[in-house]
Amino acid sequence: MSPVISPSTPADRSSPAYLPRPVHNSDHAAVRPLRIAQIAPLAECCPPRLYGGTERIVSFLTEELVRQGHDVTLFASGDSRTNATLVPCTDMALRLNPAVRDPIPYHMIMLDQVRRRADDFDILHFHVDVLHAPLIHAFADRTVTTLHGRLDLPDLVPFYRAFPDIPLVSISDAQRRPMPPVNWVGTVPHGVPADLLPFVPAPAGDYxxxxxxxxxxxxxxxxxxxxxxxxxxxxxxxxxxxxxxxxxxxxxxxxxxxxxxxxxxxxxxxxxxxxxxxxxxxxxxxxxxxxxxxxxxxxxxxxxxxxxxxxxxxxxxxxxxxxxxxxxxxxxxxxxxxxxxxxxxxxxxxxxxxxRFTVDHMARAYVSIYRRLAASRCTEADRPLADSDAPLQVVA
Missing domain, CATH: 3.40.50.2000 (Glycogen Phosphorylase B;)
Incomplete structure (x- = not known):
């Protein structure tokens, strides 16, 4: 039985992210670089040329994880630019391709590639909302899904009741409120590179x-x-x-x-x-x-x-x-x-x-969650069979 992980408890708002404590153990697993798959939506490239909030965050996170020394593979559109290993799943961003009428088939092709390569990664981080849920049963405990959209839509309630064990991350605590009980493993606010948007002490325009x-x-x-x-x-x-x-x-x-x-x-x-x-x-x-x-x-x-x-x-x-x-x-x-x-x-x-909101904070928050899930899997594997039905409580 998969471990049951309790929702993380928000810390003080001055904290850069509401996180579980980092994992440390005697064999130094906590400092081993992780093999991470980032699975992006295909509507925009990573980073987007213009508008595109989710793909922009995936790009920021991917590049920072590479900078921090992890082995990262990005599944995204072929016109993406990254220091990670890019798996191009379409020739170009779907929104910019006038020949594309329906984005779903392209995402299904991408998710099949992810499924075939799942054993190559310590963690698979999905950013595609609900599409992957039926495909990851065999390795759901090695996944994290960040939900980037609104969750107060009525059609989502039966969906998440049907898939209650997928590890989920919210981008704010407010985002969680409409949801049925699910497997929240953390809240991680977005972050952007500290040097991307320079400080302007004296604005030149009064608008x-x-x-x-x-x-x-x-x-x-x-x-x-x-x-x-x-x-x-x-x-x-x-x-x-x-x-x-x-x-x-x-x-x-x-x-x-x-x-x-x-x-x-x-x-x-x-x-x-x-x-x-x-x-x-x-x-x-x-x-x-x-x-x-x-x-x-x-x-x-x-x-x-x-x-x-x-x-x-x-x-x-x-x-x-x-x-x-x-x-x-x-x-x-x-x-x-x-x-x-x-x-x-x-x-x-x-x-x-x-x-509170740099990409360094965001990436370290996610790595803490990745390692926490890995530690939970190890703990579950080491437990006596008689304890297999007891829930594992992870306290933030």
Whole structure:
């Protein structure tokens, strides 16, 4: 019987991640480099050319694990760039390939390659939501699945009831709330390289920034209204997915046209982000949904730019209210926060990022989980047969 691992208990919020303690043992297994497979979605390459939160995190994690000395294999699209061993599972990112109509067959091909090579790895880290669950029964105890999306969708409840033993990692504690009892093994906040987005102590522009997707749950309409009431320019750097095209055409595009203070830039790449975020007075994050994490918040913080965010989903776990930004509950508070954002110490905003949200923190958090699972397997194998039905409690 597989060990039952209790959900990790969140530590103090100042901790870079809510983690189990690292494993140490006499044969030095805790310091042996691990053979790790990272299995990425195929919608974008790693790292993405433009928008792509999950693939960006997979890329950051993969490169940092290689830097820390682990043997990493990345299953991803063929146009990915990595220092790991790349297993190209499509010629190019699916979103950028006009010939692709259905992404599922390509992911099935990739997962079959992963299954065939499963014995090559100490740990297989999946980032593809639910697709792999039926394929990993024989080696589920050597897997970790990070859930990157929202978990309050009704169709997910019967799925996770059917697969309760797969080791899962959340990217915030808020993300977990809608889930039935499952095998949580940790919460690991996202992290980005410390040198990717340089600190900007004195922004060159006095404008508000919105970065992300044009979609109803991201509420760019709120951002436009906040900027208008605050009397400041708003720059919107965002992509428009096909599913959100009508929302753009019917709601947001007319608002942009009606407000002279609003500039729509479109999608931007990693080279454009430092100037876009770093020169803003504040990032507006006016979401209206249970955001699992919100990568753009820590990207802004890395530049020293405070974040004005509506209190939903992971926001209270990411933003230190009054230090790295302001958490607001309504439009009046958001407009008022714009006036106060310029008085925050941008060096403290950056320091908060460095203390909690670098890729080094994220990678070490995952390695601790990988090793903890390996230690749990060893413990289970060494236990007497009479104890095989007793649950193993792992305490954070």
């Amino acid at each position: 508000l920034a919105f970065l992300g997707r044009i979609s109803p749950e991201k509420r760019p309409d709120r951002a436009i209204a906040i900027a208008a009431r605050a009397g400041l320019p708003l720059k919107i750097a965002a992509k428009v997915d096909k599913v959100d095209q009508a929302y753009w055409d019917e709601v947001i595009a007319p608002l942009v046209a009606a407000h002279a203070n609003v500039t729509f830039i479109g999608e931007i790449n990693d080279q454009q982000k430092p100037a876009f975020l770093g020169n803003a007075r504040a990032l507006l994050f006016p979401i209206d949904w249970p955001e699992p994490f919100g990568l753009v918040m820590i990207e802004a913080m890395a530049c020293g730019t405070p974040v004005i965010a509506f209190c939903s989903g992971s926001v209270p776990e990411v933003i230190d209210d009054g230090v790295s930004g302001f958490i607001v509950h309504d439009m009046d508070a958001a407009v008022e926060a714009v006036g106060r954002a310029g008085h925050l110490d941008r060096a403290q905003v950056r320091e908060t990022f460095m203390r």
